Each structure stands twice: as structure tokens, then as C-alpha cells.
Amino acid sequence: MAYNVNPFLERRSERTTSDQEFALVFSPKILEKLSDEAFKGGVHIFRSAPGGGKTTILRAFTPSVLRSFWRAKGTNELRESFPLFVEKGVLDDQEGPRLLGVMISCASGYADLPASASAIEEGPFRALLDCRVVLRTIRSLGTYLGFSSDEALDSIQIEYSDDARDLKNIPAHGSARELASWAEAQEKRIYAELDSFAGRTSQTLPSSPRFESVLWLQAVRFLQDGKQVATNRLLMIDDLQRLRRKQRDGLIDELTVQRPDFPIWLAMRTLVLGDSLLSQGARIGRDINEYALEELWAGPKGIHQFSSFAQNVLDRRMNRQVTVTGSFSQRLRDQLDPDEIRPFVKPGIDAYRTAIQPHEGNVRYREWLARAEKSTSEPTLEMLLGLFTTRILVARDAAKKQLSLDLALPAEEIDEKDTSSLRGAAEIQLHEELGLPYYYGLETFCVMASYNVEELLSMAAVLYDGIVASQVLGKRSPELSPFEQEKLLRDTAERRLSFVPKQHTEGTRAHRLLVSIGGYCRERTFLPNAPYAPGVTGIRLSQSEMNKLQSGTKALGEQGELLRRVLSECIAENLLLQRPSTASTAREAGSILYLNRTLCAHFGLPLQMGGWQDVSCMDLIDWMSRGWKPQKRLAMGG
Template sequence: MMVRRNPFFMRFSERLGSDANFLKLFSPGVLDVFPPSTIWETTNVIRSSPGGGKTSLLRLFTPNSLLALHAHANLPPYDELYTRLRELDAIQDEGPTVLGAMISCAHDFSYLEDLPLEDVQKERLFISLLNARIVLSILRSALTMQRYKFPDDVKKIQLSCAPGIELPKGIPVQGTGSDYYAWARQLEEDICKEIDSVLPFTKAIPGHGTLFSLWLVNSESLLCDGARIAKRVAVMLDDVHELAPRQRKKLISLISATRSPTQLWIAERLEALSTEDWFSEGNKEGRERNTIYLELHWREHHSRFEKFAGNVADRRTDSASEGQITSFAGCLSDVIEPTEIERRLSGAIDKQVSRIRERAGSTRKYNEWISLKEEVKGSPYDQLVEWRSLEILIERDLQKRQKTFDFYELTEEELQANEKSNVRTGAQLFMNKELKLPYYYGFSRLCRMASSNIDQFLALSGNLFEVITSASILSLSRAVPRINAERQEKILKQAIDKKWREITQMVPNASDVRCLLEGIGNLCQVETYKPTAPYAPGVTGIAILMSDREKLKNPEILERNELYMRLANAIATCLANNLLEGRLNHKCKGREWMVLYLNRMFCVHFDLPLDYGGFREKSLDDLCEWIGKGSSESRKQETAAWF
């Protein structure tokens, strides 16, 4: 089998080559994030941690992508995506209905803050540069849609501003694309020259106070050869987190005050949000703005994420293997084969039974439960799960404050009432720890490890795909290669441990972040592996009171308490980078809590379950102690390094 370079490591949309290849690998499931009834009626703000898929979403609505999709409309694997976009009215039989113009905010804008100008002047130049690039981007997209060449054919475009909008001096209310191209190009060049210049600011460049360009490029008056180009126009700003904080704040305020005929989309990383934003009650969006948090959407619809991830994986597997492997999940064993663990199971059941009988002692209380387990059929692994589950239940009963008489035998009905699925999962986790029996394997658990982030899913899957392709190349048969459970776990643990070591290179406040995550992980380990498995299948997070959360967003409190400030910044960094997953207003024990779950990938690092639910309540002082101890240890290590 001929296999190209690993497609799971081709994560950014700009690296996926041709539009046809991009579309081939694009999974339609991600379009579920858009509410169909309002997608074209509001400003869409798309947020995620790195690798959430924001840029790919925007690229899908650009002319090149839509035209390529229209050309392949009835061919697999494009047909499903075409159908979904048709349902969203982004494309129809005649062609694309939306003219999307994509602008990256990663270039030049933030450099304006370094100019020796008053803040008001910098702000107006920022808006000027944005207006110029919106016009240039729309002209380019319009010509692409009409299959003309940019900028050679700009004269074929006609523009006219919506009535009632006042334009800055020197900008015509209506004219040809050539007129607006010359104006926008000159303005962009003048501003960029000043950014690059080492000399004092010399040229008077007009500053703008509004995004008038959104009225200038509206779909009603944007024509080519006298005909309307598209049903609607969408200006899509990518990498908004790269703007200077003051620029981003100004942009958001302009959007809030604007209801233009041109739709505006914004894509940014969660790192753009301030610490205060993370501890605020959340976005109170009006009808004018729809904010989409990609990871949050998938967490609330995990079955959809699993389906979406499977579709993404299958498309990449099929493309790389030239159709010889069509199912990525099919290459991952979801059961433990007896031959994998035969040596470790040898004598394990007998030891488990002996341990249970010894713990039960001379009492008759558990006789029926033990007899029922002795009748269980199945593989040695399944039998061991049954016995390990029973040990947990007996341990719980023995530690009850109110105990039944020893002569009372617990019944089968009582066993069934207590032996829930989470106890069995907890037993499997204990067996992973005690006997090194595989737990982290299979496609469903792989999707859990991704923590609702498609980039994280692709990174983990890529390591597995390397082994799949190697096995396929070395195989003498044409059978689809299949990785057993034990090898999957080994590969995934190695990849995740590497990610854990890279945390200090990934984020700001790295030392505090690592101390916080280690504190949470170590606490969860202790609670998860208690003999009674009280929070089966385990604990994977902590919770702070909502009232304590209020303290972490209070500037006065943070200024007085350095550790609180460091803790607030560490939590905000973890949330922005998907290292922790937050849940607000969780009711427990008559109080409301903010729950912070570990990224599921780090649950593997700490040998924890992948389920949600189990958490331990902690005070702010407890969390600050973790950070304080960590910084103290770091100082000791730095001092020791000198001797």
C-alpha cells in the first residue's frame, strides 16, 4: 500500500494544499455549531483554544472553496458537505450564494501600537487600515467568484455606498472597483510604510472613526459587469486574538454599535479573553451577536463530536491509503484479546478471590454475593472485572457507619442495586493500575481523550496512524491492520507524557499552571484509588465556590493578594488553552460551585478515568498552597543548579 505523509499531522487549513483536498478532508459535522435560523442574521464570533478549527470554518466560506465544492457537488466525498451548505443557504445549484472575504489580523495591525502617536490617533489608523483591507479583500473575493483576475480586472466591479452613510473625505459614494482599489491600496501602503519606518511620523494619513467599509461592500450594491454578485456578503476576520488589547476592545465596541448590511464574522483564540472575562458570568449576547465556543459546543454534544471526529479520521485515512483503509476506528481494537494479557491474568483471579474471602472473614454476610460471582461465565478478563467490582462493594459495606448484622446475608437484588456501570468502570481502572491491564484504548475512549478539541484528537490519532501505516507496509497480506489494546495504550501514554512535558513551553505563567495541574492530578489520584472507590469511576477535577470565584475577578482583592492574582491568572491560562474545562453554577450540597475538570488527555497522564462527574471541593487557599509550594521548589532547584 502506498501511503503519503501522515494526514493527521496536517492540521492547519492553510497547509492542506488545494481547495479540492481541503474540502475532501473537511467534515460536514462541524457545521452543527451554526444555528441555521440565525447564521446570516447576526455577527458570528467563533472562539476556541488553539486547534479548535476556527480557520478551517472561515476558509470553507471563501469563493475558492465554494466554487470548488460546486464543481464537485455530486461526487463523493464532497456531496455530503455540499448538501449541508445548501441547507445553510451558502450554496445552491446555480453556485455560491455568499461572498466571503477572509482577513487575518495577525499582520501589521498590532504594530500600530508602537507608533509615536496619541492613543486616539493610533485607534483611528487601526480602523483606517481595517477599512482598507476589507475593501481590498472584498474586491479580490468578488473577482474570484466571477472567475476574473485580481487586480487586473477590478474595473469590472461597481460599488456604491448604502444611503445615509457618511464617507470620509476623498472616498466616492459610488464608482468602479478601480477607484476603490486605488484608494484602499494607497491607504494601506501609507500606513504600512509608517509602521516599517525608523523615522518620525511624517505623513498626514487620514484616520477613520467607523467601519464604513461594511456599508460600502454590501451585497445590494456590489456588482460585476452590472449584475449582483452574491445574495449576501460576509467579512471574516481571523486571528483577532493577535490584535493589541486596545484594538480588540475597539473592534468589539464598533461591532456592538453597528448593524450593517454586510455580515461580520470574528474568529479568535480564547487567550484573547482577559482573566476578568474568564471569571465573569459569561457572555450576555443580544440578538445582534452569536458567540460560538467550539469546545463547549462539542462537550454538550459529545456523541456528535465522536461522529465528527470519526468522519475527519476516516477522510484522512482514506485519502492517505488511497482507499485501502476506509475506517480509522476499524484499525483500533476495542476489546482486550486474551493473548495480550494471558500472562498477567495467570493466577490473578485466584488471588482476587482469596483477597475477597480474607476481607470478608468468617461472616456469612457476603456468601450469596460470592456464590453469584463464582457462577459468572466469560473471558478471564470479564471474570476478573466481576470479582474486582465485588471487592469494591464489600469494602464499601464494611466501612458503612450503620452496619447490618453479620448473620444477615446480602441478597442478589442488593448486589444488582449497588453494582452499577460506574463501579465496573472503576474496577477496570483499578486493574489497569494494579495489573497493568489496558484501559486507554478503542475509538470511543480516544475521542474522550481529545477533550472536545479536534486538533488534540488529530495529534493523538496521528501517533496511532504511524503504527497503522507501518503495519500495513510490512504486511504481506491486504488485510486491514489492527492495533491491539495494549499497544494503543502504550502509544497514547507516550504521546501524552510528551505533551505534559511541553506545557512549560506552551503557555504563559507556565510554572504556576504546571503546579496547579499537578496539584489537581495528584489529589484526583488519591481520591480515585481509595479502596471503596467512593466517586466511581473516579475523581477528575476540583470545584471552588462561586463566591470564591467572585474574589478571583475582583481587581481590589487581587491587587492585595499576590497568590490570588497568580491563581486567577493560572486558571484563566488553563481555560484559554483547554488544559482545564470549566462548568459554572454547579449545584452540590446546597451550594453553587465552579467545577474545573482536567483535560481528558491529562487524565491519562495521572491514570484517571475519562468520565466526568467526580470532583473534590477546594478552597482558594488550598489552591494557592499548591502554587506557593511549586514556586518554592522551583527556587530550590534553581539555587541547587549553581552548586
Template sequence: MAYNVNPFLERRSERTTSDQEFALVFSPKILEKLSGEAFKGGLHVFRSAPGGGKTTILRAFTPSVLRSFWRGKGANELKESFPLFVEKGVLDDLEGPQLLGVLISCASGYADLPPGAAIDEGPFRALLDCRVVLRTIRSLGAFLGLGVEESLEAIQLEYDDGAQDLQGIPKLTSASALAKWAETQEKRIYAELDAFSGRNPQALPSSSRFESVLWLQSVKFLRDGVAVGGNRLLMIDDLHRLRRKQRELLIDELTVQRPQIPVWLAMRTVVLEESLLSQGARTGRDIQEYSLEELWGGLKGGHQFIPFALNVLDRRMNRQVAVTGNFSQRLREQLEPEEIRKFIQPGIDTFRAATQPYEKTERYSEWIARAEKKSADQTVDTLLELFVTRILMARDAGKKQMSFDLVLPAEEIDDKDSSALRGAAEIQCHEELGLPYYYGLERLCTMATCNVEELLSMAAALYDGIVASQVLRKRSPELSPVDQEKILSDAAARRLKFVPKHHMEGTRAQKLITSIGGYCRERTFLPNAPYAPGVTGVRLSQTEMEKLQSKVLGEHGGLLKRVLSECVAENLLILRLSSASTARDAGSIFYLNRTLCANFGLPLQMGGWQDVACLDLIDWMLRGWKPRQRLAMGS
């Protein structure tokens, strides 16, 4: 059934989406990036900013969704997905689901437990244990394909020697009886919480350790005497919603237990806090960490996100009937000749105005002559050639020691040209001439910053534009680069506008981001483009980071730490580590989210950054950044 509304507005991980619809729009490309190590026993932590796809991955391995993939395996939409699930060993072509996936969320309930209610957060352990037990038994029903009216009475439980140490979870032999125990335990905990005021905290049910993983890997499920659901996966979502001490307690105890089954923990990216690892644990041995952004290749491999993004967009496009064809077919990738012509003469005039002081200088005579000859062509390459030449002249003229008696050959422009320089020329053409820059599928994917939520948000705006184009023009809809840029720029402006409403430290975060954006613009649009193609981030050296982690900066330092942490966690800033070199020590770069780069008119490439001090960021966060006077060419 096709959607009658914008298909990009519904997020894939929403619980309101049916399992069948979820399966149809699920992109299998993420499965190709998911290592087989993730299905081995142990602790596996998935991290990303909101909308990065954590919950989507987890939900895909729940029994009801796996059964939807299996039942619909003949559908055209699932011809890519189904073989990959079979390859992972979680589906069988004839027998259906082979993995008992148990998914619970920390989004509600756990943080409500009063701090210190019992020694070592015993009520937290008790609540988590009973929820894992209850969710496992309910998932078992979906795994076996039982209807809601079918009873679990036929499911019997047995326990191996590993269950002998269970103390908080009863070793009942009936699945329905154990489910009733878990329901009663959960209700008892919340009943005690409702009446907690003024009462002894010891009244709350408490456990001395997390037993649910031990129970899950030790219990055997028998149906008509046959063992079922032996291959298991425990998934705990929204770990960031726990209080910090609860999160640390859970990770520490699970690490010490060394689970024999895979345990997936999903959480938002958390930075500038204590280490995720428990004491003595080692990444790669005791804990496997997966950054969803880095699954797409990290800083230099964002192009790997494009096939995945295109798959996501086309699957959404197939769920509507208002527009025909694939999503990418509705985004025009090229400017038409008549669209380009209106930028040529302003570009020539801009070039001549900038180089007028040097037009009688013999040193640049061949460069200027070449530019004038190129000006006859009415193409985008002509504009880029002019602006590259202007940048090179500004660089040469800015040298402290110049020799004006040596003529620079025209061929030297080709020798000095580079992709970074062309990128700088292109963003300068956008800034000074209004030449469209933010358009096309590749730049849409780049602006999404490897984040599905942001991709869908911008695609939703573009889809509305496509539909409107079709209605107004009475022909096949296709958005021009100008139309695309306006829509995407408006979306970027909304992204920044709503930061104060959507984030705890939103007002300060908005001021800090606006300041970083202004500072990056100042450094990007210098006449000689020294940081080509441009600056899109700021760096704190290791020394500055140590100041931030200590108390030397006082109250404002703690506030900056919270704001930066939230900006990274909420995908407003992108954190990348900077290695030490002979000229500088190591540090941490905070890049602007690529969508926000569009708001500030900055290039979308990463790599350009500037060193700043913590005191600079504190001042920007509190009072805002003040621009310096624009430098003229040659100054």
C-alpha cells in the same frame, strides 16, 4: 492525489493546503450543527480552544473554497458536503457560489500599533477598514471566477443611501481604483510605524469609527451592469490576538452599529476577564455566541462528536495509499481471549488479598461465594464483577455503624451495581492489573475533548503505529488494545511535557496541572470509590471565584488567574459551571483535558470533581501537590 506521508499531520485550516485539498478533507458534519441564525445580520462570535475548528469553518465560506466545492460536486468525497452548502444557500447547483465571504485575520499587524497612538485607537480602525476593503475586492475576483490575469476594471461600484456617512473610505466607482487606495493606505500605515520612533503619533492615518461594515453592506458591485455578490459575510479570525482594549473596542462599536449583514468573529475561549458583551448588549439579541465544544452537546453530549470525528478520520485516511480500509477498522475494539487470560489470576489474587480480613465474616459470605463462582469465567466481566464486589465491601465496611450479624444477599450486588460503579471498577483494573483502558474509536474521540487538532494529533501517532504494524507483521494492519494504549499514553505524556514550551505561563501551568492530576488520582483510587467512576476536576465555589476576581489574594492571586485563564484558553483545562443546590453554592469546575486524563491514569467520564480553595491552587502552582498516605480498605 493521495498523500505519501502521514495524512493526519497536516491541519485542515493551514493556508498551505490548497482549496481543492481543503474541500476534499472538510467534514460536512459541522455544517449540520451550524444554526441558520448564523447567516442572519448581526454579530456572531465563535469560540473554542486552539484546534477546535474555528478557522476551518470560516475558510469553508470563502469564495475560492466554495468554488472548489462547486467544481468538484460530482466527486465521491463531496457527495455529503455539497448538498449542505446548497441547503445553507451559499452554493447553487448551476450558478456556483452565492455568498461573498470576506475573511481577514487579526494574527499580525494590529497589536503592533502603539497603544495610545491616536485617540480611541484611530490607526487600528483605519488599518482594519482598509484590509476589509482590499480583501473584499480580492474575494470578489474569486467569487466571480476571475483569473489572476483578468482585471477588475470591469467591476463598477455604486452606493446606496447608507454609504452617505462614509468619511474614511472613499466612495470610488472603480473596484481597481478602490483596491489601489486600500493598498496605499496599508503601506502608508506600516511606513509610519517603521519610522514611528520619536515622531508625533498623529502622523499615523486614523479613523474615528469602524466604517468597513457600513461600507460592505452599502456598496453594490456591478459587472456589465448586473449586480453581483449581494449576499455577504464578513469573517474576522484570531480576535484573541488583538490587545484586550482593541478587542473590546471592536466588539463594542460593531455591536452598536447593529450590522445588517452577518459578521462572524472567531476567537479562542477567554475566561476570567471582563464580559465579552458591550455595555447594554444582550446575548441572543445583539450578539450570538457559539462555543464549538458545546455544539457537540456540551458535558453530556460528547457522543455527538464521534460521527464528526469518524468522518474527519476517514476523509484523511482516503488521502493515503499505504494502508487500505477505514481508520476505525484498524483499531481493534476488543481484547482477545488469550490477552484476557493473563489478567484473570492476578485479578483474583488482588480481590482475595483485599477481602482476606473479611473472608470469615458471615456478613459477606454470600458476596465472597458469588465472587469465587464468577472467577471460573475467563472474561473481562469477571474482573469487573470482582472489583465491583470489592468496592461495595469497602463501602459497607467503612460505615460508622455496622451490623455483622446480618448476611448480605448476593442479589444485593446487582441492586447496587451501576454504570458509574462499573466505570470505577474498570479504571481500578487498569491501575492495579494493567488491563488496557485507553483504546478504541469511542475513547479516542473522548480523549480528543471535542477538539479536531487533538484528534488529528493522536490519530497521527496511531497511523504511524498502523503502518509499522503492517511492515513488521506482513499482514493487514490492526492495532491491538495494548498497542493503542501505549501509543495514546505516550501522546498524552508528550502533551504535558511540552506545555512549558508552548504556553506563556507554561511552567506554572504544567506544575498546576500535574498537581491537579495527582490530587484527582488520590481521590479516584480510594478503596470505596466514593466519587465513581473517579475525580477528574476541581471546583472553585462562587465565593472562591470572587476572591480570584478581586485583589484580596494579592500578586499570587493575579498569577493564578492568568494561569487558569491560559489553561482554559489552550484546552488544558475545561471550564464548566456548577449550579447551586441546597447543600452548596454555585461555582466553576476546572476539568482536566481528557487527553491529560490518560497521562494520569484517570477515567474519561466527566462529573467527578472536588471542592478546593484558591490558596490550595496557588500552593500547587508554586510548590506542587504532596500526596497523602494511601488509605487501606475499611479505614
């Protein structure tokens, strides 16, 4: 049976699919990146842009999903996953779940509570969170033990350690059913009071001076037939960005101060530009740990590791349908055929000859140009790359300010200067000038996802439709050609940008700013001498500029505050990728804002990171307000 007509259309499978389906499509590769520290006592914050995989990770550790993993342990889909869960100590091969994962969401209810004048008046928020944690814990416990209904809760008794003496607002009932009934009644009472007072603060609303549910979860012992069960616990709170800032900050602060002896996972969208997650006196690595999901793939091998994870995700989805056979990668051709390259050979040679024509009589480049000209007899992609690489090197040498002797440069020097970044610049110039495909192949596709699972699935859905259409049309080749892949991916990139004004609070300004950054990066990328090879894909704000941005209206006025909101939203929504920039002898530290890699495809830019240009906040304010205007293109050699 097919999992879906298009198995990649279900973006948020972590919330909508059954536990069994979730277990079968869940990729275990992400577990390999989770630090063992995340399973130790303390507060652990997982953050990413929307679609980064936060909720997927949390749901994987709920009792119902763990039990689904355990039941399906002998299937091919679970061959990789199951041993990793056993290694993490959350599943036992014989007995099933060994972790009581309690997951609640902040997506609804909490922000409806009356706003308070001070942090100490957030009592109703604490009371609502406490009763939900208690209720979800007891229901999760039933699933953990394999109960099919709440009737079996009568067999669970509760004991309390000495630490429970400090509990003031959660009753010390000895029966799991009694405590569940209290939690349900408490939640109903809170909402009844809210409805009756139409949003006005009521003195009769249940209130708590502190978050007690963590202390309760740490102090209780659950017994079944006199035997203690579920001693290994994990509290997971999702969608923290849906809380009001005072609620969120207060929750993180109190949980950190309590220093729980079991892990608490908090999941939220990325907060940027001055929004702090640390409570007063807390220290990263001791009291609180942060995990940026995009940064889990950081490092020299990051994109290769993400590609492995992405391919696993794609193939698991592919296996849930019957329309197309084979793996996803087998349907994406990653090389151009000689017949596809041939139409670009003459235009490429002509473009090269036109560019170097002013230098043909210069003895300095005689050997370089002779070697390039000799290669034109071979109609290959490698020949075209060689011509454009030579063209860039000539432009670089001709642009040097210092005087040099007109001695012939040896041809071998080209090989010494032919680096991967230079080759990348030649590739993107071939794409820009000739239309030779650039955005194709599995690895390129994975890079375009910007380490974001939802973006990966969004593009995969489009490619899958193309694969099915090719199959229906009876194409001789079962693969999508590089030309077909590029068209589909660039169409997706165009739609991604076009939706910005409709889907974001400051969408019109964000769109104008992104288009400006894209245009500016293009201008710096396609200079004849490719000084920032393979190209520029981001802008940098120095620390001084960042300080101006974070000072509110003091340094930059109302427009500065508006720019801060626009940039914050772009980063939080994965439209801009923020990376730190360390100080050097020539410059101070700062922050680099790279374009989302899908947007790079829209603007015809390379996908590698590393190329950026310093700008000022005033530049960005001007671009956001009026748009960027291109400078006159520099002529070759000048």
C-alpha cells in the same frame, strides 16, 4: 497519489493546503452543528482553544473554497458536504457560490500600531482594518464571480445606497479597480509612516474615528453588466486574540452597536476568568451571539456526535493516502481477545481475594462473596469486572458509619447496585492494579481529543505511524491491538504534558499545578470504596472562591493574580476544561476545571466527566508554588 506520507501530520490544513485539498478533507459534520442564527445579521463570536476548528469553519465560507466545493460536487468526498452548503443557502447547484465571504486575519500588523492612551485614539487601527476589509472584499468578489485575475475588476461597477452618505474615510469610487487601488495605497501609507517613525506615534498616520468598513459593506451594491451581484455577504475576522485588548474590546463594542444587517463572524481563542466579550448594554442572543466550539457537542449525545464527526475527519484524511487500505477505525481493535485477557485472570483473582480477606467471616457478605468466588471459574473480562465491582461494594458497605444488622445481603443486590459509573470504577481499577488496557478503541480515542480537532489529528498521526510500522513488519493482524494503542496514546499524553513548560508563558507553574491536580485526582479516584465513581478528573472553585480569584490582588495578593494568569492560560490552551457548576441546596454555584482528557490518560484516570472535588484558591496557590503532597492511602473498610 498520497496526500501526505502521514496524512494526519498537517495540523493546520485550513491555512496551508490548496483550496481543492481543503474541500476534499473538510468534514461536513460541523455544518450540522452550526445554528441557522449564525447566518443572520449581527455579531457572532466563535471561540475555542487552539486547534478547535475556528479557522477551518471560516475558510470553508470563502469564495475560493466554496467554488472548489461546487466544482467537486459530484465526487464521493463531497457527497455529504455539498447538500449542506446548498441547505445553508451559500451554494447553488447550478450557479455556484451564493455567499460573498470576506475573511481577514488579525494575526499580523494591528498590534504593531502605536498604543493609544484611550479608546477614542485607536484611529490608525480602525483605518488599517477598514482598508483591509475593502481590499479583501473586492478581491473576494473577483473569486466569487470566477475571475482568474484582477483585470476583470474593470467590469465591476459600484453604487451606493443612501446609508453611504455617512462614510467619511472610504471614498465613494464607482469602479472596483479604483477602490482597490485606494485600499492598497492606504495600507502602504500606514506602514510607511510606521517605518519612518520607528514606532513613535505620528500625527500624519491615517486615522478614522469609527469602523466604517462594515457600514460600507452594508451600503455598497456591486454590478456586473448592469446586474446586481453578491447581495448575500458574510464578514469573517479571525485571530482576534492577537489584537491588544483595547483594540479587541473596541472592535467588538463598535460592531455590536452598529447592529449590522448581515452576519459578522469573529473568531478568537477562549477568554476566561472575567474577560468579557459584551459591549456595554449588549445582550447575548439579541445583539451578540457566542459559540464555544467545544460546547457545540454538549449534551447527552455530545461525545457520540463528536465521535461521528471525528471519524469523518479521520477517514477523509485516510482516503488521501495509499499506504494503508480501509478506514481509520478498522485499524483500531476495540476489544481484548481471550488470549490477551488470560494472563490477567490469576493476578486479578488474587488482588480481589486479598482485598476482601478481612470480610470473609462476615455473614453480611456471605452471598456476595460466594457468588463472586463461583464466577472465578470463567477466565473472562466480565468475570474480572464482576470481582472488582463486588470488592468496591463490600468496601462501601463496610465504610458506613451507622450500625446495621448482620443480616446476609442477597446476591441479587449486586445487580441492583451495578451501575455504569460503578462498572467504570472497576475498569479503571483493573487498569491501575493489573495493567489491563483501558485507553484504546475509536470512541476512547475521540474522548481523549477533548473536542479538539488538532489534538485529534496529533494522536491520529502517532497511531497512523504505528499502523504503518505494523504493516511494514508484516504483522498477521492488520489492526493495532489494545496494548499497542494504549502505549502510543499514553506516550502522546506524556509528551503533551512535558511540552507545557516550554510552550507557555507560565509553563513551569502551569506544569506543577497540572501535576498536582492530577495527583490529587488520583488519590480521590483510587479510594477502595470508589466514592466518586468512576473517578475524580477535576476540581471545583465555588463562586466565592472565583470572586476572590477575579478581584485581582485585593483578596489573595500577588500570588492570587499569578494563579489567575496560570489558570487562564491553562484553560485557553485546552489543558483545563472549564464547565459551570450550578447551585444546589447544599452548595453555591461555581466553576469546575476538568483535566484535559489526554492528560487524564497520562495520570491513569478515567475519561468520563462528572467527578470533581471542591478546593480553595489557597490550595491551588500552594500546589502551583510547592506541589501537591499525597495523603496516606486509606485501608479498605476503614
